Amino acid sequence: MKQKTVRNELLKFKDEPLDGQDYETAAHLIAGRQFIAAANFIDRLDSFPRDEMKIIIARTCKTVFIEMFDANPDLYGQRYLYGGL
Numbered sequence: 001m002k003q004k005t006v007r008n009e010l011l012k013f014k015d016e017p018l019d020g021q022d023y024e025t026a027a028h029l030i031a032g033r034q035f036i037a038a039a040n041f042i043d044r045l046d047s048f049p050r051d052e053m054k055i056i057i058a059r060t061c062k063t064v065f066i067e068m069f070d071a072n073p074d075l076y077g078q079r080y081l082y083g084g085l
Contacts, residue, residue, distance in 0.1 A: 002060070002061040002063065002064055003030050003031050003033060003061075003064060004031055005060055005061060006027070006030050006031075006056070006057055006060045006061050006064055007027040007028070007030055007031035008027075009056050009059075009060050010023045010024075010026055010027035010030070010053065010056060010057075011023065011024060011027045013052075014027070019045075019046075019048075019049040022041075022045055022049050022053075023049070023053065025041060026038050026041055026042055026053055029041060030057075030064065030068075035064070035067050035068045036068075038068060039068040039069055042054065042068075051076075054069070054076045055076045057073075057076075058073035058074075058075075058076035059076075
């Protein structure tokens with residue numbers, strides 16, 4: 001069920017004018033348990049949407065993040081990485 005939570009968090013950005021379709025595509029791949037396809041899709045995106053999606057996934061469900069990217073989600077899950085703002 002965590003996949004649906006991740007999907008819902010990503011779908012909040014589907015109405016963005018430039019990258020909304022990318023968020024929607026990634027959300028549906030994750031909801032369909034196609035984690036490798038979703039990870040490959042996300043890794044090929046521009047830097048901002050790619051990093052933003054990784055942050056959303058890491059905050060929402062660490063196990064999905066680990067399964068997708070085989071990396072430590074704590075690096076992406078922190079709200080302020082450098083202690084600012």
